Amino acid sequence: MSTNKEESKKTRRCTPAQHAELVDYMSNHSELASGRFNCPMGNAAIERQWEVLASLLEEFGPKKTTAQWKTVWRDLKSKARARLADLNRASKATGNKSKAVPPLTELERKVLAIIGTVCSIGDPSTSERGLNTWVETEEQHNGEPTAGPSTPEERNVEPVAGPSGVSTHLKSNLPSPFERESLRTPARRSSADPPIAKRRRTDVQELDDAVKIFKGIQEDNNSSYKEIATSINNLSSSLASNQEMQTSNISQLVAVQQEANRLQAEANRLTKEAIDVQREQTRQIMALFAQFINDRGD
DNA sequence: GCACAAATTTGTCGTAAAAC
């Protein structure tokens, strides 16, 4: 269009690369995605992270302030949640389904993996929502598999390609950063949600959930310990082989040094013999010279 | 420790503008 970008009310739109980079960054910085740092000066740390992110995203498209990127992230989350809610509604809809809801995009799935899905489809522990979704089913709460769909295809949602190295809610039983946060502080209630009293879990359920989460963390720790043990074994064996190499090298060096010493000793011996021969020759020359002088004096 | 108010954060919705 002919409108001046500088004077226009709205900034230029983000590029897909910027969205992808933003989501990628969030997947690796859960504390930023959840907006909470568990350390002193947490807000300052968050602000610094946003500034870092803003400068990073600057390379992929139009420049924005940290406030604008916060809005972009907020809208991304909101949109992803809305899309998942639509999908869920469509999957539960009865009658003539004239309007098909398109599946989630890669970006939306990543966003949902980062933020968790409870706020989009409701808390499965509350039956009034009646959502037999594939995310966090009774399997987690009772340890029993549900009768609902078991494959992603059956659930009308493709498997989530979660962030690398991050245990996402959709990939494991561990809660996402958002849900971990929600264990400490109750999730924000949307205007469409039922009253708090209905949503509130019982203490027993809370404890049960906490135990399950701790078990998950424990399993994660155990697998980490195994990895560490394997790494230590690998390290020690490589150190041993290095030591072996060093030992064999030292043996060679010692042999060479011994040979050198032997040669040096032989050289010393020959030098001493030469000196002795030279001394004897000098002594004989001096004797002949003295004889010559005596003969001349006579 | 509790109650209250103010400040801050976060999610939703509607609308204008950019992009197609």
Next chain:
DNA sequence: GTTTTACGACAAATTTGTGC
């Protein structure tokens, strides 16, 4: 012209500070 996105307004929830 339609779709998508940025952004402001608003509401709800949380956090923080203060007084008792």
